[in-house]
Amino acid sequence: MQLIFETSRPGRRGVRLDPLDVPEATLPAEFCREDAPNLPEVGELDVVRHFTRLSARNFGVDSHFYPLGSCTMKYNPKLADAISALPGLAGLHPHLSSSPVYHGCIQGALEIVYETEHLLAEIAGMREVSLQPIAGAHGELTGALLIAAYHRAKGNKKDTIIIPDSAHGTNPASATIAGFKVVQAPSGADGTIRLDAFKNVMNDSVAGVMLTCPNTHGLFEPDVHKIADLAHEADALLYYDGANLNAIIGQSRPGDLGFDVMHFNLHKTFATPHGMGGPGSGPVGVGERLAPFLPGPRVTRTEVGFGLEMPPQSIGKIAAFFGNFLVAARAYAYLLCQGDEGLKNVARYAVLNANYILARLKDAYDPAYDTTCMHECVFTATRQAKAGVRAIDIAKALLDRGFHAPTIYFPLTVKESIMIEPTETESKQTLDAFCDAMRAIAQAAQDDPESLHAAPQTTPVGRLDEVRAARELDCGCL
Amino acid sequence: MTWIPATDAERGEMLAAIGVRSIDELFATIPEHLRLRKWQVPPGRSQMAVQRILAETAARNDTGTLSFVGGGYYDHHIPAAVDALASRSEFLTAYTPYQPECAQGTLQAVYEYQSAVCRLTDLECANASLYDGGTAVFEATTMAVRQTRRTRIVCHESLNPLYRRMLATHTANLELDIVDSEPASLDGAACVIVQNPSFLGTVRDFSDLAERCHAAGALLVVSFYPVSLGLLKTPGAMGADIAIAEGQSLGLPLSFGGPYLGIMAARQKLIRKMPGRIAAATQDAEGRRGFVLTLQAREQHIRREKATSNICSNEAHCALRALIHLCLLGREGLREVAVQCHAKAEYLKGRLIEGAAGIQLLNDGPTFNEFAVRLPADAESVVERLLDRGIHPGLPLAPLGAGERTDLLVAVTEKHTREDLDTLTEALEQALCN
Ligand SMILES: Cc1ncc(COP(=O)(O)O)c(C=O)c1O
Numbered sequence: 069m070q071l072i073f074e075t076s077r078p079g080r081r082g083v084r085l086d087p088l089d090v091p092e093a094t095l096p097a098e099f100c101r102e103d104a105p106n107l108p109e110v111g112e113l114d115v116v117r118h119f120t121r122l123s124a125r126n127f128g129v130d131s132h133f134y135p136l137g138s139c140t141m142k143y144n145p146k147l148a149d150a151i152s153a154l155p156g157l158a159g160l161h162p163h164l165s166s167s168p169v170y171h172g173c174i175q176g177a178l179e180i181v182y183e184t185e186h187l188l189a190e191i192a193g194m195r196e197v198s199l200q201p202i203a204g205a206h207g208e209l210t211g212a213l214l215i216a217a218y219h220r221a222k223g224n225k226k227d228t229i230i231i232p233d234s235a236h237g238t239n240p241a242s243a244t245i246a247g248f249k250v251v252q253a254p255s256g257a258d259g260t261i262r263l264d265a266f267k268n269v270m271n272d273s274v275a276g277v278m279l280t281c282p283n284t285h286g287l288f289e290p291d292v293h294k295i296a297d298l299a300h301e302a303d304a305l306l307y308y309d310g311a312n313l314n315a316i317i318g319q320s321r322p323g324d325l326g327f328d329v330m331h332f333n334l335h336k337t338f339a340t341p342h343g344m345g346g347p348g349s350g351p352v353g354v355g356e357r358l359a360p361f362l363p364g365p366r367v368t369r370t371e372v373g374f375g376l377e378m379p380p381q382s383i384g385k386i387a388a389f390f391g392n393f394l395v396a397a398r399a400y401a402y403l404l405c406q407g408d409e410g411l412k413n414v415a416r417y418a419v420l421n422a423n424y425i426l427a428r429l430k431d432a433y434d435p436a437y438d439t440t441c442m443h444e445c446v447f448t449a450t451r452q453a454k455a456g457v458r459a460i461d462i463a464k465a466l467l468d469r470g471f472h473a474p475t476i477y478f479p480l481t482v483k484e485s486i487m488i489e490p491t492e493t494e495s496k497q498t499l500d501a502f503c504d505a506m507r508a509i510a511q512a513a514q515d516d517p518e519s520l521h522a523a524p525q526t527t528p529v530g531r532l533d534e535v536r537a538a539r540e541l542d543c544g545c546l
Numbered sequence: 547m548t549w550i551p552a553t554d555a556e557r558g559e560m561l562a563a564i565g566v567r568s569i570d571e572l573f574a575t576i577p578e579h580l581r582l583r584k585w586q587v588p589p590g591r592s593q594m595a596v597q598r599i600l601a602e603t604a605a606r607n608d609t610g611t612l613s614f615v616g617g618g619y620y621d622h623h624i625p626a627a628v629d630a631l632a633s634r635s636e637f638l639t640a641y642t643p644y645q646p647e648c649a650q651g652t653l654q655a656v657y658e659y660q661s662a663v664c665r666l667t668d669l670e671c672a673n674a675s676l677y678d679g680g681t682a683v684f685e686a687t688t689m690a691v692r693q694t695r696r697t698r699i700v701c702h703e704s705l706n707p708l709y710r711r712m713l714a715t716h717t718a719n720l721e722l723d724i725v726d727s728e729p730a731s732l733d734g735a736a737c738v739i740v741q742n743p744s745f746l747g748t749v750r751d752f753s754d755l756a757e758r759c760h761a762a763g764a765l766l767v768v769s770f771y772p773v774s775l776g777l778l779k780t781p782g783a784m785g786a787d788i789a790i791a792e793g794q795s796l797g798l799p800l801s802f803g804g805p806y807l808g809i810m811a812a813r814q815k816l817i818r819k820m821p822g823r824i825a826a827a828t829q830d831a832e833g834r835r836g837f838v839l840t841l842q843a844r845e846q847h848i849r850r851e852k853a854t855s856n857i858c859s860n861e862a863h864c865a866l867r868a869l870i871h872l873c874l875l876g877r878e879g880l881r882e883v884a885v886q887c888h889a890k891a892e893y894l895k896g897r898l899i900e901g902a903a904g905i906q907l908l909n910d911g912p913t914f915n916e917f918a919v920r921l922p923a924d925a926e927s928v929v930e931r932l933l934d935r936g937i938h939p940g941l942p943l944a945p946l947g948a949g950e951r952t953d954l955l956v957a958v959t960e961k962h963t964r965e966d967l968d969t970l971t972e973a974l975e976q977a978l979c980n
Contacts (some may be wrong), residue, residue: 069650069654069843071654071657072658072873073658073661073663080876081876081878082625082873082876082879083549083625083874083875083879084628084872084879084882085623085882085883085886085960088875088885088886088890089607089888089963090889090892090964090967091892091893091962092885092889093888093889093892093893095749095777095778095912095914096753096837096886097752097914098779099749099751099778099779099912100777100778100779101668101775101777101778101779101780101783102783104776104877104880104881105665105666105776105880105881106871106876106877107662107664107665107872107875107876107877108873108876108877108881109876109877109878110873110876112625112627112874113876114893115627115631115873116627116630117871118632118873119631119655119870119900120631121656122636122650122651122654123631123634123636123637124636124651125649125650125651125654126636126637126640126641126648126649126650126651126652127636127638127639127645127648127649128635128636128637128640130635130638130639131633131635131636131638131639131865132638132648133643134640135643136641140560141639141641142920143549143551144594144638144639144665145549147593147597149599149633149638149885150966151597151600152781153629154600154602154604154706155602155608155609156603156604156605156606156609157607157801157802157818158799158801159609159621159799159800160609160800160801160802161610161615161619161621161800161802162619162800162801162803162804163615163616163617163618163619163941164801164938165802166617166801166942166945166946167929167942167945167946168925168926168927168942169927169929169930169933169942170615170929170938172608172933173608173609173610173933174608174609174802175590175606175607176603176604176605176606177607177802178611179603179606180600187587190585190586191585191587191765193585202678202681202861203677203734203857203858203859203860204678204858204859205846205856205857205858205859206681206856206857209716209854209856212719213715213716213719214667215716215720217718230922232574236846236847236849236858237845237848237849237850237853238846238847238858239857240846240849240850240851241846241849241850241853241856242582242856243663243851244851244853244856244917245688245718245855245856246719246720247721248719249718250851251848254776262611262848267960275834285944287574287575288575289570289929290575290577290952292580293580299827300846308719311638313896316576317973318582318585319573319576319580319581319582320576320580320581320582321585324580324582325580326625326952333859333892335859339547339549341638341639341863342639342640342641342642342859343636343638343640343861343862343863343864343866344637344638344640344641344642344643344649344652344862344863344866345638345641345643345652345805345823345859345860345862345863346675346859346860346861346862346863346864347582347805347860347861347863347864350859356778358635363715378816383715383718384709384711384712384714384715384718385680385711385712385715385806386716386803387550387678387680388618388678388679388680388708388709388712388803389747389802389803389804390802390804391803391804391805392803392804392805393801393802393803393804393805394799394801394802394805395624395804397600397804401596401597401600401962402601402848403587404591404596404599404600404820405548405589405591405592405596406590407587407589407590407591408547408585408588408589408590409590409685410548410588411587411592413550414550414737416569417550417552417569419572419647420552420557420560420561420564420718422561422570423560423564423566423572424560424563424564426564426594427563427564427565430564438838439678440564440566440572440574442572442575449586454637463645464647465644465871467645467647472645472648473644473645475644478678478847483690487743489733492550493549493550493551494551495551495552495556496551496556496559496560502574507867524648527647527648527650527743527755527831528650528834528836529579529646529647529648529650529834529835529836530647530830530831530832530834532635532645532646532647532787532828532829532830532836532837533691533829533830533831534828534829534836534838534840535830536828536829537826537827537838537839538826539838540826540827540828541817541825541826541840541841542662542672542826542828543657543671543672543817543824543826543840544660544661544664544672545657545661546661546670
């Protein structure tokens with residue numbers, strides 16, 4: 069397909085403005101660019117056709133089953149699209165929060181922030197929540213900064229964060245960017261943290277421990293409360309990576325498990341669309357110890373309405389305003405619809421669906437761990453790899469059969485890993501069709517491995533040469 | 547059950563296939579005493595009820611019938627085609643293009659977005675994308691620290707005070723030396739961070755500063771306003787090493803603060819130090835052009851604690867909107883928008899200071915679409931008087947620590963008509979003279 073730049077014709081115009089109705093003005097040439105920016109010269113229909121055709125070259129949740137492990141690719145209700153388009157929300161200027169004189173204009177928005185923060189806190193058993201962090205990793209960074217502020221206020225000299233080897237890459241990256249050293253805690257053969265190994269790395273220099281629970285192997289950490297006790301004895305704080313909250317929402321709460329601080333991924337558990345990579349939203353929740361340090365300003369409620377207040381010990385501003393507000397408004401709509409029973413069923417059916425896939429595939433592929441799973445199941449394709457078929461070949465073969473691939477090669481602790489997260493919104497028919505395809509691929513791996521190396525063949529392009537991409541580094545047409 | 551399709555019969559079949567009697571059995575790995583006992587979550591509501599509740603809540607906001615509030619976030623016209631195209635669910639409901647063959651729509655759009663950003667800024671490489679304009683300042687800072695192995699950061703007075711505060715928060719636990727005025731010598735500095743136009747609207751040419759930075763081995767980071775580059779000298783032409791921006795003005799609604807778009811472009815030699823996703827062109831075995839994510843060894847999922855950034859989910863859909871917006875405007879359209887913003891702001895500026903109310907400009911020097919004025923009265927009380935008429939006359943600067951109680955920042959876009967500008971002038975004069 070052509071690039072939009074390749075369809076450009078000098079002099080063609082898309083959108084025009086009304087003629088200027090004030091006198092022309094000039095700016096000294098030294099402050100001006102020499103020539104108009106070299107953007108495409110195309111008509112509106114050119115643009116519409118180009119992007120409509122591009123869209124047809126994508127798989128999305130609306131068109132394809134998308135069992136990408138760790139990403140919770142559930143259905144994104146259309147209701148939330150309608151909410152995010154409400155003019156009173158989409159058209160609201162954020163700086164109206166900067167001066168008290170305008171606070172009468174933003175009462176509805178502040179109510180949404182306030183109510184969403186309170187609902188999320190209740191759901192996770194946290195004391196308070198801030199919507200400021202813009203994505204999950206930004207929430208992790210915020211959490212690490214909160215932990216640092218806590219220790220600074222207490223005069224503690226602690227500079228290390230413990231992170232299990234199965235953790236997502238953002239955990240060690242966030243801790244490092246916040247200024248901490250990272251120490252890895254190894255998982256045992258059963259895929260969960262070994263308490264003795266954890267004790268080996270736990271000491272007085274540890275400021276915090278970051279856990280994902282259930283972990284990225286799809287397994288609940290059975291010793292989580294013991295780890296919490298050990299951490300708290302040393303005045304270290306426990307961080308909950310909320311990426312997998314879909315597994316336990318309504319069944320168990322991070323706050324009750326002993327976690328002091330966490331992030332939510334609204335684009336996972338709370339069904340906001342992933343938008344090809346973002347925007348997401350990563351609100352941070354805290355217990356008693358960290359509440360005074362939350363980013364501000366905080367929305368407060370009084371008899372006269374909602375106001376804003378900067379807590380004296382706040383770490384400051386993580387976002388310019390209230391984070392990805394429209395994403396939070398979508399999540400709020402989702403929460404109101406689901407309510408108590410709806411949310412409890414989310415985890416129940418997410419876990420049911422994952423275990424159904426595990427049951428239907430466990431003779432065709434080797435499960436990484438021999439046990440029931442939570443919201444996602446992890447296989448290892450080592451058996452297939454012996455026949456020359458790797459996880460990537462299985463992923464590509466799925467594309468030809470009309471499914472997005474699961475997550476592959478993550479977690480790093482499992483060789484040739486295939487991590488499948490179906491979510492609660494998929495029907496048994498879809499799960500059966502996917503399992504049939506996976507089984508057919510396992511069969512083909514035995515009978516005709518070559519056919520899998522040639523996949524995908526039904527997509528607009530075949531496998532792409534990544535080495536060439538990195539060597540030539542053509543990252544834009546300038 | 548909302549959005550859960552399983553029937554009771556299917557649940558039974560699935561449980562039988564798994565070999566358990568109830569869903570609860572699957573939660574047996576969570577110790578009993580750690581299970582939820584009670585929570586205060588209200589019962590679910592119908593979609594109809596929720597839509598009504600939220601429409602009522604949204605209606606309690608007042609976006610103003612006529613607004614001149616800017617301060618880094620602007621109410622530009624967004625062509626209807628931006629919404630129509632970006633809301634296609636093949637874009638909206640996809641995720642990061644980990645499987646490039648079924649994400650060529652995403653990847654080609656990313657490549658085109660990177661191209662458009664480079665052409666806009668006159669720089670050689672761009673990522674897609676960062677969270678917003680404020681976090682982009684932090685990312686540029688750590689990038690400069692990695693590149694120069696120095697720890698002194700110089701923040702220019704032109705920088706948005708919110709960005710400056712965000713930088714302080716993000717770096718609180720790092721051993722950086724952040725200074726707010728240009729030191730006598732830039733020796734030892736990792737970078738100087740400037741903004742053009744400045745937060746108060748002033749337009750500058752930072753070419754000299756770029757030279758001084760380079761002579762001292764420091765990088766120049768320019769935070770720019772995308773729409774202004776339809777007219778203004780580009781970061782690349784000034785000699786900037788890294789250009790960053792809040793991309794909201796390119797087709798994103800104001801949205802009470804987000805989702806927005808962090809733009810970043812840089813010199814080619816810095817590409818391996820850049821945070822975020824980068825797409826590159828390549829081929830398949832049959833020689834067909836295609837696009838993939840490249841240089842992934844910079845990123846957290848490969849490099850973990852040694853990554854250039856922790857960013858994972860980004861603002862890709864906002865970047866798509868920005869690209870579509872730039873394509874619809876095109877070369878001449880963006881220039882026209884910028885020219886109109888400038889001309890209309892000049893007209894308003896003239897009318898305000900020539901009037902009888904005693905309004906003065908806070909700074910001399912050229913401005914683009916925004917300027918700061920000193921009123922002969924308390925700015926917030928003046929705003930209060932105009933609010934009754936639905937007019938939001940601008941941003942009082944004192945609460946942001948960016949001016950006196952009398953100072954107001956006034957922003958104009960192409961959407962304002964001459965009549966709008968005259969209305970504001972008259973309303974302000976009335977409020978000030980009575
Ligand atoms: C386990 C886990 N933690 C953290 C993250 C980071 O979240 P985000 O992409 O929202 O920054 C992810 C994202 O995929 C994840 O899967």
